[in-house]
Amino acid sequence: MKVLSKFIWAALLLPFIWSCGEIAPPPIISQTTSSVLSTSPIVLIEEDAEESIVFEVSPADFGVSTGVTYFIQMDSPGNNFASPVDLGSNTSTTVLVTVSEINRRAITKGILPGETGNMEFRVRAVPDRSLSAILGQASVISVTTYSDAVALRNLFLVGEATAPGWNPDNNNPPLFRDPENTDLYVYTGFFNAGGFKVLERIGQWQPQFGTNDGTTIAVNEGGGSDPDVFSIPTAGIYTFTMDLEAGTFSIEPYTGTAPTDFATVGIIGDATPGSWDASTAMTKSTFDGNIWSITATLTAAQMKFRANDAWTVNWGANTPISGQGVQEGPNIPIEEAGTYKIWFNSLDGRYIFLQ
Template sequence: MMRVLSNLTKVAFLLPLIWACGPIDEPPIIPQVPATIASAPSSITLTGEDEDEVVVFTVNPADFGTPMEVTYIIQMDRPGNNFANAADLGSSTSTTVEIKAAEINRRAVSRGILGGETGPMEFRVRAVPSRTLSALVGAAVTINVTTFADAVALRNLFLVGEATARGWNNNDNNPPLFRDPENTDLYVYSGFFNAGGFKVLEVLGAWQPQYGTNDGTSIAVNTGNGSDPDVFNVPAAGYYTFTFDLSTETFSLVPIDNVPATFGTVGIIGSATANGWDASTAMNQLTFDRHIYYINATLSDGEMKFRADNDWAVNWGANTAISGRGTQDGPNIPVEAGTYKIWFNSLDGRYIKIDQ
């Protein structure tokens, strides 16, 4: 009994000491200020006449609350997209960022401004610290950009609708149609479709230009000034080849009778890829249709191929850079340095690279 009382006495003695410590002070919050665009052209007119032409941006420096080196990246996207498809145009560790005019042109065209036309683009600064802190992004500035015709800047088309992988969401990694490398008005998509309707979009996140059909045989389009067309109709769930030809304004949807098995993995490999020719970089496999693969990749000048299951037994190659149809043991695909969303279809070997 005496031992229990002794322990209680010790506890009673310690309690005042514990309470005397008081509340623990919170660590101070260090304010952080993002970088913003200090000066830039009021409008940007790109001509393509000088391959060394640059557009200069200056930025107000970011403040991370402590001195460190900061890399400033100028980003661009179309208005209203909240930079969901932001293009990194150029960077610098100083507050002056020079961007190649051709780079702005290429990215602006891929975001909906046709060659030779003028449209608004949003620009902002992403400040990346040298220490382990999160990057900061500044407020957007809208600048009108006039583009020039560029042979590399080609129309991309995307699937949307209940018959397709992303339903009616128009900006959710929607699979693209695969563009023919010679007839750039011809697109082909072989894959799985649910029963129901679908349409084709030209710009992710925008409902026009929008393609469909009103008579079941020819292509109809709303470029933004008319009425939306009706859907392309899939009669029953299954595998089909959808051929879409803007040069003749016709389409076809033909069932595929013999569908090959899928692969465990498909990856990119080659001197242009992160692992060189030593190892494949795995692509993501679309759950909706496991013959469709995609990856965001920064590539260097060089070559690449697609291959299955990290082995050369099944591989695809072709001699066209931006889009094409790979064949077994085909030639290495030429690559120009850049950041791309790459899509590949193991059903027919078709691929497409889309500027990011």
């Protein structure tokens, strides 16, 4: 009886199996990438540094209705966009990028100042819906740069995790720019739990840097959408690093030597108001006791940082404008007289001079 029942059930199921036939595969949604419409040579002129180059791009089609943000990306020829930089973005098919931004990036990517070379451009189309971005084909465009050796970008913290809060004009501390790789920025200091962003100009919300995916840098140069925040999970000391050329960042808990609570830190040297006779006191941050600042008029000479009005602890380095001082290091050269806002980090010795 058991064997017979199996045959009966098989006979009953066969017509059902045959009626189903093969299962149809899901439909393939066709997508169309976006591309740069013009490959005419780009000739950059210093007098037009604040003007914009207009990139018209073709519309992307994701196969479904969605808003799209178009990013213009650039990289060196033959690099297969291994380390592209986002020049600018917009939610329309017209993307504006300043002459100074293209010039700076092209020089960083290998075109010598004042010379002509090729760069590859493409469009990264990012949908508003939870779909993957699509990348357009590379377009090779000739770029002629101008000499811009002193164009250095300064970046500042803003947000609930930082000292100024969400005020873009509240003595916002700068990131410390590497003296050799001017696209590399480091800030080691105390952060509250919460979010923060990075601004390029005090008092202005663009250009604004953040992240949309938690791993790469996103930027609104002024014509697109603001990025999401960088996040700090719990209050503490972290090292925040940004590499603008690579488009990457990291936030790592600080594991170095415990901070020293110095009573005072000052500047001293023949470039400073007190010469080598007396320190000129800096102001300690009430938010982070390792961050010091001062606005001072300097002469073209040399200086150092020192703690507690004594030479027991002092910091110096041989790079002007920005660098990382070390104990008993060389005198810091001041190559151009002027009034500077000077920031110093007594935890890691980094400094930067702003005008």
